[in-house]
Amino acid sequence: MKRFGQVIKVRPEKLKDYAWHHAHPWPEINAMIKECNISNYSIYHRDGYLFAYFEYTGSDFEGDMAKMAADPKTQEWWDLVKPFQEPLETRKEGEWWADMDEVYHLD
Numbered sequence: 001m002k003r004f005g006q007v008i009k010v011r012p013e014k015l016k017d018y019a020w021h022h023a024h025p026w027p028e029i030n031a032m033i034k035e036c037n038i039s040n041y042s043i044y045h046r047d048g049y050l051f052a053y054f055e056y057t058g059s060d061f062e063g064d065m066a067k068m069a070a071d072p073k074t075q076e077w078w079d080l081v082k083p084f085q086e087p088l089e090t091r092k093e094g095e096w097w098a099d100m101d102e103v104y105h106l107d
Contacts, residue, residue: 002061003105006052006097007088010045014084019045021081028073036064050085052097 010018022043033041037058044051058064068074082096091098 002056003102004052004054004056005100005102007100008050008052008097009048009086009088010050011084011086012048015045018050018081018084026073026077029077032068032071032074036068038064 037056038054039057041054042052044053056064085096087096088098
């Protein structure tokens, strides 16, 4: 299992919409996330930033992420929520959400 932390900004005028949609996710989106070996997925908000945490339990992260990206319903969901987000300028090339480095973990 690999833990992931990611960060992105949320547009202040879109926070309520973003929170509403995530309080009412489409069943197909949650199913695809699970099908792609992601669990314990949470998103938090603070001071204009969204922090996501999830655990990946599969053996081919790139393959699972490609599968998710190719899914038409996931593409529709991303088209809905991406305008609410503002990627960090310091993110790596190809990232939307910026991956974070884990500096501490206690089981």
